[in-house]
Amino acid sequence: MKVAKGKPGWKKMPEEVRKESILQAAMLCFFSKGFERTSVQDIADAAGLTKGGIYFHFESKEEIRDTLIRNFLSWERFGFEEPEVVKLPAHLRLVEYLERLANRLAVEGNCSPRLFAEATACGAMEKEILEFYDSLEKLFSKTIKEAQKTGIIKADLSPELTARTLIALFDGLQIQSDISNQRALQTMGRQVLKGFFKSMLFLPHDNCEI
Known part of the structure; x- marks a missing residue:
């Protein structure tokens, strides 16, 4: 290092x-x-x-940490609104959001949610971090509603609750990946997320492959 x-x-x-x-x-x-x-x-x-x-x-050291977190949370760096993302079907767009989060919130196998937790435990950056998660939930919820209209995601699921559950699952997988290489987000974590999508969210459909 x-x-x-x-x-x-x-x-x-x-x-x-x-x-x-x-x-x-x-x-x-x-x-x-x-x-x-x-x-x-x-x-x-x-x-x-x-x-x-x-x-x-x-x-x-605190200013360095806060600067890092602000950089992590910059909405533009995720490219959620880039043309190649926006044109995807809603359910694949949701998967792409998670891919982009994984690629931009993890650094050399380590994850930023741990840094977020350490900061908020000290009373720092809580407002900015919560605003980021609120924005994520709104984006995910909107996309889930769109996928429900096309019949890909189960219509009886609450979009808001499903969005929060999905983000919580993602963060948990990141933290597990940080603890053990055997639970790497890019391998084991991806398998867990695919299983969650197929068994919990998606209805059987020819166009629901991920």
């Missing part, structure tokens, strides 16, 4: 590039050791900098 100290030309790099390097190092530290057990010195070592180099860009 450590980067060689004394990065050549560090001071000549644009500020945003330097900050991004620090954020990447901090993210790996937080995922490896947990936020509380990570020190600013750990981040500095991983980034190949001095502590002063970290404090030049960020006031504290």
Whole structure:
């Protein structure tokens, strides 16, 4: 995880590039050791900098964590409204949403929900995180309703409750993946989600394959 100290030309790099390097190092530290057990010195070592180099860009470890979470939660980065996503049938769009969440909320096999939980336990970022989940639930609920109209998803399911259940299942799979490689989100987790879709959500239909 450590980067060689004394990065050549560090001071000549644009500020945003330097900050991004620090954020990447901090993210790996937080995922490896947990936020509380990570020190600013750990981040500095991983980034190949001095502590002063970290404090030049960020006031504290908490500011680094909050910046990371804001970056994770940026709605635009998921591309939910990109043309190739929007044109998909509703049930496949729902699957694509989950794929995009998995690809953008997990980093090197580690998941951001743990970082979210650590932050909210300290009373930080709760409003932003809840707003993100509220937006996800609304998007999923709207898409489930659309799929119900086409006869792909069971009509007697509550779209709102099903959306919340699906997101909770996804987060749980991410956390299990973080605990054990044998429960990797990209393999075991995907199988669980497919089973959930086929047995709990989808009606038998020629066009409901995922």
